[in-house]
Amino acid sequence: MSTHARITASVYTSHVPAIGVAMDQGRTQDPYWQPLFAGYEASRRWMAEHRPDAIVLVYNDHANAFSLDMIPTFALGTAERYDPADEGWGPRAVPPVLGHGELAAHLAQSVIQQDFDLTLVNRMTVDHGLTVPLSLMFGEQPAGAPHWPVPVIPLAVNVVQYPVPSGRRCLQLGQAIRRAVESFDAPLKVQVWGTGGMSHQLQGPRAGLINHAWDQAWMDRLIADPRGLSEMPHLEYVREAGSEGIELVMWLIARGAMSDLADPADVDVPLRAPRVAHRFYHVPASNTAVGHLILENP
Template identity: 75%
Template sequence: MARITASVYTSHVPAIGAALDLGKSGEPYWQPLFAGYEPSKAWMKENTPDVIFLVYNDHANAFSLDLIPTFAIGTAASYQPADEGWGPRPVPAVEGHPALAAHIAQSVIQQDFDLTVVNAIDVDHGLTVPLSLMFGQPEAWPCKVIPFAVNVVQYPVPSGARCFALGQAIRRAVESFEEPLKVQIWGTGGMSHQLQGARAGLINADWDNAFLDRIIADPVGLSQVPHIEYVREAGSEGIELVMWLIARGAMSDIAGGPPPKVLHRFFHVPASNTAVGHLILENG
């Protein structure tokens, strides 16, 4: 059977991708951030999965305000980098896993989660920046990826509790797939940031680090945090952090297994106008 071996959590700031693509990762501003991912890249070389189930949010590239699915799973064989207004990132195309994606869609929908099945989609920085942070700049991504887009852009958005329960459904789906695949689930977005309005530029490092503490040790309690707290404490775009709860809900301790191992934790301020958080949890 397939199994989830680890969960990875990271911010997906578009400026990080630009810094890599333009050869600026060694500059004084960016070097501390990329140094924080070096242990993760080393771990990933030794623990490359067969498939990554990558939870992210589209930034009005694949989905416009005309059509906004709450949860959308990519079932295609491949995905091209999206043109976000200045050309697509110079990164490899993403190879999908249609069989596992279709199985997860079938299983999760039968568990009463209404997913939108997407057979063709371009993927933006929300998905490609995490891959770049964990794999560097390869000629091809070393594993297959299932994109899972969550609406955290246009209200109403799903609650933390709903996302946490969805992660549990995804774990059950993966474990019922008969091929012996190693799967990682990634939660991306955040941490605290606000891009507009009177509080533009807001960063709340204390709240962010408390969030990291709780997603490790108190994910059930964290799943009950209401939307208004994310917005008040982490800014209007801080709501992206509910996507981390999908990945955390898929870990085996939530189903009665041992606590996960914390393999790496990193926090950095700032990257552009965002606080960057990163965590790797391995199933016990």
């Protein structure tokens, strides 16, 4: 048995803030919301059976931890605890997030030595971009729960203010994270989550844009052709998926962390494609297309 950490799976999901509101207000069985939450029931069962020791959760901050005064492209959380952010109507009534300081410090060291200039964040709050995916995958937490069930290392990506990172750079960062995890000297099971998207636009003449066919084709390529997909220019995301559809480049970080994208020279077993454990797509959720995917390493 290996004494090093390994990435067992990647999880992908939209992080629509209204989903958190629906959960917090007990409206998950309302006719509007029930079909969406039904799509995550299998995911929660899967999570109960495949609970990791740590999660690297890729998300974007929505001007809560970072303002337009300071915009890091990639910011890695290295704290021991992250409280929910006040997004203008008070913090969500969900538990604080516990970090994994030892693994986060190792990721910082390893990924920076692989020539990624990360910003290290020793204190910050986390908004719906991070807490909504946790709610979707773990469900409502008991009143007074001291923290979420699994330690989380936040990785905030700038997809709010241009210029944003390329899909190719995001895929490469995922590959660097995989190498970093696999060099951590403890037998941890780690998942990498990519969040945000799918197609949506929140302002301007195209507000409410949703592109079903493009979303589904994009998920197909994420599974089968991530390298090719990583070359998609930003203009296509904005044109086809709306101004906020650019969040999908964060899914490429999680996809890059999967073992089939390792350098064949670095492994001693044949590289195999990940297994699709669950796939779900739903429209609408507050004028947003919701996409969800779970991939398991073989």
